[in-house]
Amino acid sequence: MAEDQTTTPGDDERQRWLSVARNVTLGVVVLGLVWVVFNVELPSGRQLQEQIEALGWIGWIAFVLLYAVVATTPIPVTIMAVTAGLLFNLVSGTVLSVAGVMLGCWIAYWVARGLGKQTMRKLLGRHGPTVESHLQESGFYAVATLRLMPGLPYWPVNYGAGAFGVKHTPYLLASVISCIPGQFSLVAIGAFIAEPSIFTALAVAVGWAGVGVLTALAYQRWKRDRRTSPNP
Incomplete structure (x- = not known):
């Protein structure tokens, strides 16, 4: 026997209040993002370097936290990754950039899970x-494809994955694997600007070649999975 699916006035009232709460939250989030974009000026490379040197090892943590904040907003993460190359060496800059961007990705994912699908569509x-x-109904390869897709910022993928049902573990694995070549290539650009050499130029070329190859592979696998998955 089918269960009774009728709703009570109390259920309707809760849904209305939930809708109001989500819309208010959406408004606050949107206004906050707009304020950050137009009012928060990231320090220059020289200023960051001076501040980080003054802080010592705590400066590394400060850089990661700043990067995480940027990764949750529409501010391009490119700025932070290139700055990492200017401030640190190629290896350290890549490690710090990956740590910062992944922390931001994780935070945004859970924010989106809390706000819900309808709210995130608007955002x-x-x-x-x-x-x-x-x-929608996708996982590892879909996230990896979007992460590597040229011109698509990180923040829509972060929030979209949380809102549209991507499971937590595939999301994190796809994010960390696919962001490494991109972050490496951007850090390499900063390192090349700071100290032009054949090594840093080669690192830039290798990084971008890796991004291109992984993008093609992830896209092909995602398309194949979409074709072979059963229709709902």
Whole structure:
């Protein structure tokens, strides 16, 4: 026997209040992001270097935390990754950049899980349809493809994965694996600017070649999975 699916006035009232709460939260989040974009100026490379040197090893933690904040907003993470190359060596800069961007990705994922699908559709704006079409009922390869896709910022993928049902573990694994070559290539650019050499130029070339190859492989695997998955 089918269960009674009728709703009570109390259920309707709770749904209305939940909708109001989500819309208010959306408004606060959007206003906060807009304020950050137009009012927060990231320190220059020279200023960051001076501040980090003054802090010692705590400066590394400060850089990771700042990077995490940037990764949760529409501010391009490119700025921070290139700055890491200017401030640190290639290896240390890549490690710190990956740590910072992954912390931001993790925070944004759980924020989106809390806000819900309908709210995040509004927040994602023009990026929403692209992110949802790739991530709906998808997992590892969809996240990896979007992470590597040129021109698509990190933040829509972060929030979209949380909102559109991507499981936590595949999301984190895909994010860390796919962000390493991208972060490495951007850090290499900063390292090349700071100290031009054949080694840093080669690192830039290798990094971007890796991004291209992984993008093609992830996209092909994601398309194959979409074709072979049973229709709902």
